[in-house]
Amino acid sequence: MENLMVDDDTSNQQQELCEQLNRTKSNEVTPQQREAFVKLLANFVRQRDSDKKHSEDQLFQMFKNKETNTVNMGKFLAELRTIGIRRTDPRIQEMMENLKRVHKLNNYESGSPHTQHLNEETFKAVIAPNIVLIARAFRHQFVIPDFQGCTKDIEEIYWKCKSNTDGKVANYIPQLSRVNPDYWGVSVCTIDGQRFSIGDTSVPFTLQSCSKPLTYAIALEKLGAQVVHQYIGQEPSGRNFNELVLDYEKKPHNPMINAGAILTCSLLKTLVHPEMTLAEKFDYAQTWFSRMAGNEPLGFNNAVFLSEREAADRNYALGFYMREHKCYPEKSNLRECMDFYFQICSMEATCDTLSVVAATLANGGICPLTEERVLQSENVRDVLSLMHSCGMYDFSGQFAFKVGLPAKSGVCGGVMLVIPNVMGMFMWSPPLDPLGNSCRGVQFCKELVEVFNFHLYDNIKHGSNKKDPRRHRYETKGLSVVNLLFSAAIGDVTALRRHKLSGMDITLSDYDGRTALHLASAEGHFECVRFLLEHCGVPHDPKDRWGNRPVDEAETFGHEDVVALLRQWEEKVLKAKSCGTGETGYNSDQDSDSSSGKGSAKKGTAPGSDILS
Incomplete structure (x- = not known):
């Protein structure tokens, strides 16, 4: 069953x-x-x-x-x-x-x-x-409970990296050399489908090498790891990404370098639905990419495809070199395989779209937006393993050491970053460093793991002062009280609404018996006081350890509007008591002294006083 x-x-x-x-x-x-x-x-x-x-x-x-x-x-x-x-x-x-x-x-x-x-x-x-x-x-039952706070930190990192003017735009084909070097965008998609974008995230660009993990994933899905790795290795090459070199078994070192990606395309072209024409096979691959992206728009840049094919001497050299060493499956057509590889590299997408692809990988192959299982979890594991060890060209070792997360870069200026079980991110900035990685993209990743404990080997429990956005704002009762009272003290009605909707007891008090209503009244936050009375149904006159009520706090600090509101509410409570009804936020069956937090209204509370549980 x-x-x-x-x-x-x-x-x-x-x-x-x-x-x-x-x-x-x-x-x-x-x-x-x-x-x-x-x-x-x-x-x-x-x-x-x-x-x-x-x-x-x-x-x-x-x-x-x-x-x-x-x-x-x-x-x-x-x-x-x-x-x-x-x-x-x-x-x-x-x-x-x-x-x-x-x-x-x-x-x-x-x-x-x-x-x-x-x-x-x-x-x-x-x-x-x-x-x-x-x-x-x-x-706030998503993987990032305080999404607004998390994105605020991401936004600060974005602006810090925007001032980085290092690097040069790729110029091996005219279309790439004409891209505006000032483009800079960052998109986020969590495994629960929470999304955030900042900068030039709706400008389309070609995938280039960022497509390599995706074609490898399709090959694993359709052929299985055993078949794929009969033809392609799993080791970092330690050499340039487009160098004429094979491993000791005469196979490309891994699917993240050009030789490995060409052979992956050959496997898809020759062994997966071999009856398909080249056009049909391109549509087939694009459909897979689209499913990973939650059916968000994907395009194709024909000008880039033609330029790639014209400037492909090195890639053709790799192709013929592998054919010399009998790397391809039987009945492979080298010309068609190369065209298929160039077509895949010439697909167009935006930061927004590719962040969903990254989130699908972070979510074990299930697209967060469509909730469709696109990839099997064991295949995603293999893809992320090779992205971690081989995804950033000759900077892969340094990136794994400093950032500690699976990533894949491309000469388009893109960096796909996967934070397993949390989120996917995509950064795009065309200027590249000497190793072919986006300067701003790499800096952003380094800054990200300085702020958040996303590095795979960061100790979550001990010895780290980094932020963990996965932790709920109120994981313990003590922290709950601190956050509740702080929200009331600064007048944050949105935070109070969040506390209430999360099922929290709004009548909780600190060790002095001071409740959220005490703090909001003392600081003169009229809207907070009204929210606590009308929507949360809190008692209007709890006493702290010194016998002070919220109205006393408001009078002491001269907040006349709050005093008037509390007086009106008190009159309404007294009137309700005399009439024997419970139509106010006060529970007539409870003692008004509820500084311990036990006087939470249950009967006859104001509309909205129940808790979403």
Whole structure:
């Protein structure tokens, strides 16, 4: 039977049942086990549906305008963007299509489908098809929880590297020599599909040698590692990338140098669907590349292809040299194989697109955007291993030592960087160093591992002062309280919203009994105070160890608007108590002194006071 996935809240008994069923063959399942499993599955479906509905309710309460009782979809989509989810993400395509339908039904009243104001019923219907992803996004359950903070550091590195004017643009063909040397772009795509781009990331350029790991991956998928490595080695050559040299077995040293890439193309051309014409084989390879890129646009530059073929003396020399040593499979047509190699190198893409390819490799072969398994994980492992040892031309050893991550560069000025199980990145800047690598790209990679502990041999637990963006902002209760109170003290409503959506107890206090409401009131952050009262349902008058209430703090520091708000809220609470209702953010069954954080409102809380869990 297929492995069953159980929710975190499933009881131990249910987990044991699932494990037992996973170990049992289909024809050995007893009627009692089957009945118990059906009940478990029904409970799971009910819980899932309940969670989805609860998430929809909470999102509406968090984003609604109190006066109009509608959600501004422009602000909602902007919040998704800060988390890394773009409008073009295919995983929220249904939501975007629903927005267009609603816009059409409303006779195009607002300027754009993305700026509509939706009531509760319409909002829930619009987001319902993609609620699982959206809820994960707002709970910050992605691999980079604080994506905005991470991209801020990446942006700082980008600007630091932009001032680097070293290097010269490749000039062995006219098309490359005419590229603007000031182009500089960086794109990021995490394994959860969070995306960020800065600079010239929408300018197309040819892949050149950045295509080599991809053709090698296709060959592994279609032929298997055993067949591929009968023809191609796995060792760094220690020589120039286009040198006329083979290893001791008379094979190209690895697929990341020109000789190895030419032979990889020969394997694809000759052994994979040999009945295909050259044009069909190019379409076939381009389809594979597109699947790795999440079906993002890929092009072809015919001018570069023709120039590559005209200036290919060294590559033809490599081709004939390998034919002399009988490196090719039987029935290989050298001319067609060379043309196929030049076609692959002349494919066009952007930084944005290639960052998704890198993320597919980082994600073990599963594209983060389409969630399609494009490559088998063991083949991705082999690709990344050779990128790590051979991907940066004659700088590969130095790069592995200083950066410690799989990467592949090309004379186009691109550098594909893979951070396994985290993200893929693509840097593009045409000026190259003497070894053929992008000057800005290499500098960026070095700076990146100085800031983040991404080097494969960085110790994550001990002895490092580098940042780890994979760690959740509140991994321990103590850190939770610090972050919560700090967010309130600086008036960061967005951070408070994030804490609430993550399921955190907003009534937590420090050792002096001071809550987020104390800090926000003392600093005069009116919007934070209102958010805590209206949306989080916190008690309005908790006392700290000195007996001070939030209103006392606001009075002490002269924040009259906050004082007025707290007084009005207190009157509302007293009125609700006298009427026996619980329509305010205060729980009348609890003692008002909740400085220990135990007075979290549960009954009769203000809209949005429940937690997305």
